[in-house]
Amino acid sequence: MAPSEPGSVGAAGHPVSAARLTGLSPTAISLLREAGADLARGDAAAAQAHLDGALALAPNHPDVLRLAAIAALHQGRARDAQRMLRIALSHAPLDPLLHTNLGSALRATGDADGAIDAFERACALAPDLAAAWYNLGKACRALQFTQRACESLQRAVALAPAHAPARVLLGDTLKTLGRIDEAHAAWRGALEIDPCNAQAWWGIANLNTVRFDRSDAERLRALCTRADAGDEERCLAQFSLARALEDGGDYAGAWSMLHQANAARRAMHPWDAGAFSEYAASIGAAFSGPVATATGDAGAEVVFIVSLPRSGSTLAEQIIASHPEVEGAGELPDLAEVLAAESTRRGQAFPAWVADATAHDWARLGGEYLRRTARWRKARPRSTDKGLDNWMLIGAAAAMLPGARFVDCRREPLETALANYRQWFSEGQRFSYGLSDIAAVIASHARLMDGWARRLGSRLYRLQLEHLQREPEGEIRKLLAGLRLAYDAACLTPHRNTRGVRTASAAQVREPLSRDTRRAHLYGDLLDRLAEALRAAQQHRREDFPSPSAARE
Structure with a gap:
């Protein structure tokens, strides 16, 4: 049965x-x-x-x-x-x-x-x-x-043993636990039962540490052209085939396949770039002047790791969670859910009510967040939260939890853009299926993060992935100091940490720190359009909110 x-x-x-x-x-x-x-x-x-x-x-x-x-x-x-x-x-x-x-x-x-x-x-x-x-x-x-x-x-x-979906989910779970070879075997087992199982193919592709061979590419090509394949199934196969073509050195073919996959995904999941940019700007404007905050050091037990997808946040969390005082909680929904509940209570969408919130309101919301996330601090006194949309909510988190610290994970923009365009996301991140949309979000992110940095000062530490890969020990020492954590050598070997990791980088963080993840140079001038979109978006960056001192003048 x-x-x-x-x-x-x-x-x-x-x-x-x-x-x-x-x-x-x-x-x-x-x-x-x-x-x-x-x-x-x-x-x-x-x-x-x-x-x-x-x-x-x-x-x-x-x-x-x-x-x-x-x-x-x-x-x-x-x-x-x-x-x-x-x-x-x-x-x-x-x-x-x-x-x-x-x-x-x-x-x-x-x-x-x-x-x-x-x-x-x-x-x-x-x-x-x-x-x-x-x-x-x-x-x-x-x-x-x-x-x-x-x-x-x-x-x-x-x-x-003949049920492929059970094997696929087992593969996902083994990957989370860092048992990469067993995960690969589980997905291969699923493909022996169901050679057209697109979830199993993507599971292997998304390991990023396992290479497809020529026969895999041919099987994926056949799956992409099957008349009876569903839209989602074909889209997954296309993203997987792009990885297989990369592994074979055919970057022009991979780029063409990525265009097809992303166009299909965009058709299924529309994205309003203008509305998003306006929303990001409205958040900046809401925190452009003095904002009430909770008092004391509530939230000192929380480290928010914020970034765009595919920007090194999983690695940052793995490093921090290797410290004996910190539990890595992963991508938690709690911050967004606490703010959404407050919006419902007030009958106003965030951030329209920010100016009306009192210090007591922010303290209440901070208390609710800490209550909801308390289970992550049962074994260790501090915990992380790397919810992917939290970069837009830093102002609120800082007002709710005046003792919290923030890590701003950055990656070179072209690498960030390419990594997002190569990625199939099971949900959310709809911007990632269009090159100009990716560029616009990267610009909005940089603009808003620059504003948070001015407001938060030393509470926000910027971690550049490329610097971390070049000089891991020095960067990790500075990171820990910025989080007021004593240096611990275990943070230099995060690949040995056996905690569960549920993100697309779950296999990559099981490898030693020095791994070079750059990929844009392999595509060469195929990325010219993307690079131009990034330049154009950066030229349209504007100051969404001044520093607190300037706001008071």
Whole structure:
């Protein structure tokens, strides 16, 4: 019995076996089988029509309710699914499939803890149910319980070795743990089962430390041209093929493929460059004058690592988290979520309410942030936060947490731009699918960061990736001093740190510090258009806010 996606059709979903249909009339059984077939085709609406008939005949039958809940999940009605599954469990509390489906419904509404409890209950009731272990692994991964996720996914693969999605997710988890060779093997195993699995191909491509060979390139080229490939699947294959062409030294071919991949991604995910630039400017303007701040040194236990994507922030966090006083928490959503909740409470979008916020307001928000992130400081007194959008929120973070420190990670603009253009992002970072958009965001980032530097002074430390790679010990000593951390030699060998890393650079940070990551020179004049876009964007940079002293004059 193979695992499936939460709430999807398959073993975690709904085999309509004879044993599960006990107590149903022939008519209800026929309706339920039709509904199961509809769900297998992905037609939740047709399934719902059949299930409405079955529910009219047997409103409390556990399997009727179970399939009705799965149909509700497919239609985005997760809370309805939870309600139906709880009724079903009141009649069949020891049914592992019901607990598995309840876990999926709970995950769909963001209740990761409740989902884990439900999946664990399913695993205890049916230790050989691969779907339960698979979904438990997914839920644990979402909460960054990475080792536990790995163990659950290994169990799922052992029980269902022919299920490629379980192997793909296991590969992702092994990569997070720094077990790069095992991750590569897991993805290759998935491709043996499903040679067209685009997620597995991208997993290998995104290692950045493993090279594709000519046969890989040919298989990827075939996948890119498959008539039955979905848009996302083809896009992933195109990004992967670009990496394979790079590995073969065909940079012109790689550049052409990147244009195709990014054009496809842009068509799926539009981006309003003008609106973004205006929003960035509005944040600068909101902090252009005096802004109330919380008092004291609240937040001294937090280090915000801020940057654009692909700019060295993962390496910076790995270095800092190698210090015995610091826990690396990764890309946390908490800062943005605290500010979003405050915007909802006020009925105003950030940053419109910044001028009205009092010192008490900022202290309240800072306290909420510290409460939400406290679990990252159970073992060590300080923790990091490298949420990718935090560079826009530094002014708010500094007002909320006057004791917090910030690391501004920079990389040479052309390298940053190319790295973003080469990257498939699972979500967010929509600017990265257009060359002029990338250039505009790099300029907005530099402009805003320059303003934060003037406001924060020594609280913000700028770390240039190229300097770090050339003189690692000297740069690391200065970085630690800027964060008021005593020097520790472990920070010189961050590749030995076994903490989980979930970013695109997870494999690269497992290698010694001296690694040269420059790539733009390999593309030569193919990047002329990109370089010109960067120059043009820089020429349009303007001062969004003056220093605090100038603002008071």
